[in-house]
Amino acid sequence: MPTPLSRLLPLLLPVGLLACNPWENLPDQDWYWMDGPLWDPSSAVAATDGVYIALPHAGALARVKDDGTFDVVDLDGAEVVRMVATPDASQVIVWDRWRVCEDPEAEKVEDCDEEELSWSYELSVVQDGAVQVVTEIPPHLNRLAFSPDGGTAVAYLDFESADDVPVDGVVDLTQVAFVDLGSGAVQSLSVGFSANNVLFSLDGSRAVVLSRSQVVVVDLATFEKTVTYPLTLDADQQVDPNGAALTPDGRYALITIEGSKDLYKLDLDVEAIDIISLEGAPATLSVNNDQDKSLLVYGSLAQVDVLEHEYFGIQSVELDEPCTAVLETATTALLYNDQARTHDVYELDFATLEPVEYVMANPVQSMELTASGRYAVAVLAPEYGSSGNDLDDYQDNRYGLGVIDLQEDDDVSLVLEAQPVGAAVVEDESGSFALLLLEGLDSLLKVDLSNPSVPAVVELVEAPTGIGALPDGRFYITHDAALGLVSFLDPATDTLTSTAGFGAVDLQGDDELPRLAGEE
Amino acid sequence: MLTGLFPMSLFTLALLAAPATAADHELSLELGGFGTMDERFDMFRQSPMVGTLGLRGAVALHDNVAIVLGVHHGAWGSSVEVDGEGSEYDDDEYYYYYSYEDEGDADFQAAYRGNQVLVGPKVDVRIVDAFRPYATVQAALFTGTVRLDDDPDHDDNENQLKATALQPGGVAALGFDLVPLRPRQPLRFGTHLELGYGLTAATGFQAKPPGGGEKVEIARFGFGGFYMRWGVGAYF
Numbered sequence: 001m002p003t004p005l006s007r008l009l010p011l012l013l014p015v016g017l018l019a020c021n022p023w024e025n026l027p028d029q030d031w032y033w034m035d036g037p038l039w040d041p042s043s044a045v046a047a048t049d050g051v052y053i054a055l056p057h058a059g060a061l062a063r064v065k066d067d068g069t070f071d072v073v074d075l076d077g078a079e080v081v082r083m084v085a086t087p088d089a090s091q092v093i094v095w096d097r098w099r100v101c102e103d104p105e106a107e108k109v110e111d112c113d114e115e116e117l118s119w120s121y122e123l124s125v126v127q128d129g130a131v132q133v134v135t136e137i138p139p140h141l142n143r144l145a146f147s148p149d150g151g152t153a154v155a156y157l158d159f160e161s162a163d164d165v166p167v168d169g170v171v172d173l174t175q176v177a178f179v180d181l182g183s184g185a186v187q188s189l190s191v192g193f194s195a196n197n198v199l200f201s202l203d204g205s206r207a208v209v210l211s212r213s214q215v216v217v218v219d220l221a222t223f224e225k226t227v228t229y230p231l232t233l234d235a236d237q238q239v240d241p242n243g244a245a246l247t248p249d250g251r252y253a254l255i256t257i258e259g260s261k262d263l264y265k266l267d268l269d270v271e272a273i274d275i276i277s278l279e280g281a282p283a284t285l286s287v288n289n290d291q292d293k294s295l296l297v298y299g300s301l302a303q304v305d306v307l308e309h310e311y312f313g314i315q316s317v318e319l320d321e322p323c324t325a326v327l328e329t330a331t332t333a334l335l336y337n338d339q340a341r342t343h344d345v346y347e348l349d350f351a352t353l354e355p356v357e358y359v360m361a362n363p364v365q366s367m368e369l370t371a372s373g374r375y376a377v378a379v380l381a382p383e384y385g386s387s388g389n390d391l392d393d394y395q396d397n398r399y400g401l402g403v404i405d406l407q408e409d410d411d412v413s414l415v416l417e418a419q420p421v422g423a424a425v426v427e428d429e430s431g432s433f434a435l436l437l438l439e440g441l442d443s444l445l446k447v448d449l450s451n452p453s454v455p456a457v458v459e460l461v462e463a464p465t466g467i468g469a470l471p472d473g474r475f476y477i478t479h480d481a482a483l484g485l486v487s488f489l490d491p492a493t494d495t496l497t498s499t500a501g502f503g504a505v506d507l508q509g510d511d512e513l514p515r516l517a518g519e520e
Numbered sequence: 521m522l523t524g525l526f527p528m529s530l531f532t533l534a535l536l537a538a539p540a541t542a543a544d545h546e547l548s549l550e551l552g553g554f555g556t557m558d559e560r561f562d563m564f565r566q567s568p569m570v571g572t573l574g575l576r577g578a579v580a581l582h583d584n585v586a587i588v589l590g591v592h593h594g595a596w597g598s599s600v601e602v603d604g605e606g607s608e609y610d611d612d613e614y615y616y617y618y619s620y621e622d623e624g625d626a627d628f629q630a631a632y633r634g635n636q637v638l639v640g641p642k643v644d645v646r647i648v649d650a651f652r653p654y655a656t657v658q659a660a661l662f663t664g665t666v667r668l669d670d671d672p673d674h675d676d677n678e679n680q681l682k683a684t685a686l687q688p689g690g691v692a693a694l695g696f697d698l699v700p701l702r703p704r705q706p707l708r709f710g711t712h713l714e715l716g717y718g719l720t721a722a723t724g725f726q727a728k729p730p731g732g733g734e735k736v737e738i739a740r741f742g743f744g745g746f747y748m749r750w751g752v753g754a755y756f
Binding site for chain 2: 026027028029030031032033034036037038057067069070071072076120294363461462479483484485498499500501502504505506507508510511
């Protein structure tokens with residue numbers, strides 16, 4: 001007897017209902033923790049061919065482009081440790097590392113005994129989304145200083161910024177490495193303990209390497225030490241340089257010592273050292289190449305010293321409050337204090353040496369000058385502790401934006417809704433602007449510095465986490481999006497383009513050892 | 521008491537001694553389970569097995585042989601929290617460190633919605649008409665879609681990644697059909713249970729990035745392990 005089909009229809013009903021389940025209602029029955037992050041917005045390095053971003057979870061490097069696309073740089077299985085752009089932004093230097101197992105049979109990390117597992121390190125020069133040159137330097141050298149032509153870099157250890165100091169057998173803490181970025185050739189030199197500051201002469205012929213208690217001059221043609229200057233005659237005495245600069249003619253190196261009132265003047269041509277006595281321990285030494293003068297400011301002295309480079313005479317200018325930081329244009333300097341709760345900012349004209357005082361509403365956290373030098377933009381930090389109810393307290397307890405018109409000698413301190421997560425200045429034919437990102441706000445404030453009280457609002461696709469400049473004058477904005485999101489902003493037109501999804505690359509990659517033993 | 525048991529025993533014997541008939545066609549509603557030994561599937565469901573719902577149909581080819589076709593569906597998803605990892609920014613150079621400051625908020629949602637198609641022969645041993653143990657080997661083809669979304673509350677966020685893949689595989693199982701009622705009726709209702717082992721290939725799920733460009737792999741996993749089907753349906 002045939003079976004009536006209608007009697008079977010009830011069986012199809014539940015499956016039919018399942019098929020109607022809208023995809024928009026994502027199933028969510030569980031909670032899962034993942035090692036991360038998928039991408040690190042703060043790792044972003046802008047180059048001419050895109051923004052390079054580390055993907056820590058995948059151990060990869062992505063190049064994010066402004067056309068909405070991205071690609072992954074093949075590091076042969078290595079993961080990014082840190083990276084930095086070359087001065088002309090044409091290349092990105094990547095410190096990378098990969099797991100190595102002594103057991104040749106092991107193909108995965110989990111197959112390898114812990115005692116047989118180690119890291120190998122290398123330095124990769126990346127351009128156009130691909131590795132151009134690979135070389136090896138001692139892994140503890142975590143910083144690079146670039147020669148003026150960008151062809152040579154000096155790798156050194158900056159212990160203060162080091163997460164750890166990888167030890168591969170032995171570590172020579174007196175070592176620096178000169179790297180030819182074109183060929184990858186490396187020349188290591190022992191230059192003194194804790195060498196953490198490298199200066200280059202303008203013609204790129206020599207490098208001055210500062211280390212504890214001594215300064216070494218290196219000929220960049222031969223990579224040989226030509227002169228060693230001891231900074232103390234007593235071997236038991238240790239002095240640590242904390243600031244250094246070359247005079248514009250490259251003849252003299254000026255060196256300040258941490259906690260010392262002495263300014264060392266090293267004559268690099270005739271091997272002589274002079275010590276110039278100062279009234280205090282300088283916080284910052286800054287050389288102005290246009291004026292051929294140096295400025296010294298002090299955290300404990302309310303004065304700025306102007307040092308001319310012919311006879312090295314000092315002219316002191318009294319200030320109302322101490323300053324610790326200097327910004328300069330060709331004709332003026334802007335002095336401020338980013339280490340204390342003082343409010344003063346001074347404009348110092350090199351011609352008159354008459355300081356013009358500006359008083360910000362709150363202490364300066366950071367400051368930036370526009371390219372023309374007409375405007376200065378300061379992020380102002382809150383002064384917690386004020387408990388009154390007056391308007392001063394209202395302002396004190398909030399972040400602010402200070403705008404100084406150095407041409408009109410005018411300033412204004414604005415109150416910000418939230419803590420800035422990024423700030424930048426831009427100047428073009430249409431005017432001078434500060435671009436401001438505030439925590440938790442899905443918009444960018446574009447402050448016209450000629451009329452700062454009425455900012456324009458540029459809506460963003462997601463809440464921002466940071467902003468950085470691109471070599472072509474545009475900006476990139478990183479966003480709070482787990483799977484990766486970067487916007488590119490053209491400040492001339494306020495147009496935004498976005499690139500997303502790069503954080504999901506190789507989300508479930510396997511645990512294979514990228515380079516088997518013997519294949520490194 | 522014996523008088524009560526006697527008629528029951530007679531009925532049971534009569535049922536078990538029922539003469540064999542030709543194999544049945546079948547249409548059943550099934551609940552299933554499939555092993556997820558691949559740890560990578562934990563991103564969607566942290567369980568050794570995931571449950572499915574579907575239909576099984578069988579076409580009798582011979583007294584003891586039928587071809588079965590099963591179609592199952594399942595959807596699993598998780599709120600994924602990426603371990604909070606802070607970072608420190610220093611000029612144009614960076615390094616990062618672990619801070620675990622942001623625990624507590626899901627960073628994105630991961631979902632997998634899949635269909636399982638299994639087809640293969642089922643060979644039974646008819647001990648009695650009502651209880652038929654069987655063995656089956658079936659080829660499997662899983663098709664599924666992985667979706668990642670870092671802002672599932674909004675439909676217009678950039679990161680709505682979707683990738684589809686096919687996963688071939690197979691199952692081998694032992695089971696039984698129990699069709700106890702009205703043995704001589706053209707349409708009977710019964711149940712079945714089968715247990716075994718299943719395995720599919722681990723394949724990559726390639727998604728097209730929101731802004732275009734080449735596809736990138738956002739997930740890679742396979743299924744494998746314990747296999748189970750239980751169903752109720754019509755035998756005719």
